[in-house]
Amino acid sequence: MDFEQLVKPVYPELLRYARAMAGSVSDGDDLLQTALIKGWRGLKSLRDEAGFKVWMLRILRNTYRSQKRKKWLRNLVSLEAVGDKAADTSLPFEEKEAVRLALQGLPAQQREAVVLFEVLGLSVNEVASVQKASPSAVKSRLSRGRAKLRERYLALTEEETGHEGKIAQAS
Amino acid sequence: MKEKLPRQVERGLQDLATEEPEPFHYERTMTRVKAAASNSRRERTMKTLISTAVGFGVVAAIFLALVFIPATYTVTLGSIVTVQLPTLEIPQDEILSATAGIEGVTSSTISMTNDQLQLNFAFNGVEKKEAEKRIRTAMTDLVSDVNSLTMTSDNVTVEAGGNALAALTGGHITINARGMNDEEIEAAIVAELQAHLGAGGSYYVDVNSNESGEMTIQIEATAGPGEDLPEEFQINVEAGDVPSNGQRRVERRIIHETEDE
Numbered sequence: 427m428d429f430e431q432l433v434k435p436v437y438p439e440l441l442r443y444a445r446a447m448a449g450s451v452s453d454g455d456d457l458l459q460t461a462l463i464k465g466w467r468g469l470k471s472l473r474d475e476a477g478f479k480v481w482m483l484r485i486l487r488n489t490y491r492s493q494k495r496k497k498w499l500r501n502l503v504s505l506e507a508v509g510d511k512a513a514d515t516s517l518p519f520e521e522k523e524a525v526r527l528a529l530q531g532l533p534a535q536q537r538e539a540v541v542l543f544e545v546l547g548l549s550v551n552e553v554a555s556v557q558k559a560s561p562s563a564v565k566s567r568l569s570r571g572r573a574k575l576r577e578r579y580l581a582l583t584e585e586e587t588g589h590e591g592k593i594a595q596a597s
Numbered sequence: 598m599k600e601k602l603p604r605q606v607e608r609g610l611q612d613l614a615t616e617e618p619e620p621f622h623y624e625r626t627m628t629r630v631k632a633a634a635s636n637s638r639r640e641r642t643m644k645t646l647i648s649t650a651v652g653f654g655v656v657a658a659i660f661l662a663l664v665f666i667p668a669t670y671t672v673t674l675g676s677i678v679t680v681q682l683p684t685l686e687i688p689q690d691e692i693l694s695a696t697a698g699i700e701g702v703t704s705s706t707i708s709m710t711n712d713q714l715q716l717n718f719a720f721n722g723v724e725k726k727e728a729e730k731r732i733r734t735a736m737t738d739l740v741s742d743v744n745s746l747t748m749t750s751d752n753v754t755v756e757a758g759g760n761a762l763a764a765l766t767g768g769h770i771t772i773n774a775r776g777m778n779d780e781e782i783e784a785a786i787v788a789e790l791q792a793h794l795g796a797g798g799s800y801y802v803d804v805n806s807n808e809s810g811e812m813t814i815q816i817e818a819t820a821g822p823g824e825d826l827p828e829e830f831q832i833n834v835e836a837g838d839v840p841s842n843g844q845r846r847v848e849r850r851i852i853h854e855t856e857d858e
Binding site for chain 2: 433528572
């Protein structure tokens, strides 16, 4: 199995997932790169080429979780990280970025379900396969996730129009 | 299940869903992935003892495994070059044919924006200056003054661990020790180690020949803390001509090995 041949067709989708989950373009790019390295090294464990996308999404998911844990630990001891985050979110408030930011306010599983379903266009069953959950659990996450996304987005846009700089605090 | 979303959110999600990678994003990422994936993460100290009979003339291969601390090198893996030409100045098919054979190009695209024709080239293993030079050479027959071509270029770099660097550079060092005595061989090995070990590294080299002409080369090398070094590289000591009867004896013995995660 040639890793590159498997990656190329699904690369844009993996990138969208990574960026949406990570909350920014640069973090998403780093996340994808790390996950691809893991995928490359672990390719032998892939049983069926047809399942490559789901397999790779699971690696991305685990990598994201692992990075998030590490980041959380770093933030415990690094005040600089708070400054970085605030700087990150001072980007122009475009719809795409606003949605990306609003997604960050969702609990991880809901966010992932929304990204996989709404952004990557996966079916409920496919999302269930990536999340290793039942379809009904996915439906519930999607429903709650969409409600929360709406709420977050409205809150963010109100803050944005009301007072510059609040987005950073809200995130 | 469908919670009604504000139009802006729907549009934002739609934008995310149709977001395409920037030009050469895939190539850049995969270049870095390939370099990093070949980087094994073992960390260990190994001491190697080589005993060989120089009386018969041998090529002794010494494998050194150095303490690898995952610090980084910036290694240039390739480059991206963009060339801009006024549209209609040169037919596209002529450009394509002229640039098709540029050595080191892994992918190229042509795009048109307003009155400009933009050519993008991704090079593997070629730094930006050299890449620009190759493009200019390829376009000599198409453009009256190739030096006036508008080019922007960028190296594709990767932060690589020390052993990735070894993989990239081959990690081979050859010392021609023909005609050298023990001290000279020792000095040559030390010089190579000094060149590859950082200021904080340490080494021990001992070269000794006994009365029957058997030479023992002992090398121990350790990287300094935080230094980026090849985890493994190879020193060939060419100690003499291989005899006509082809006899040679190379003995390699690992006398100590520890994992140092």
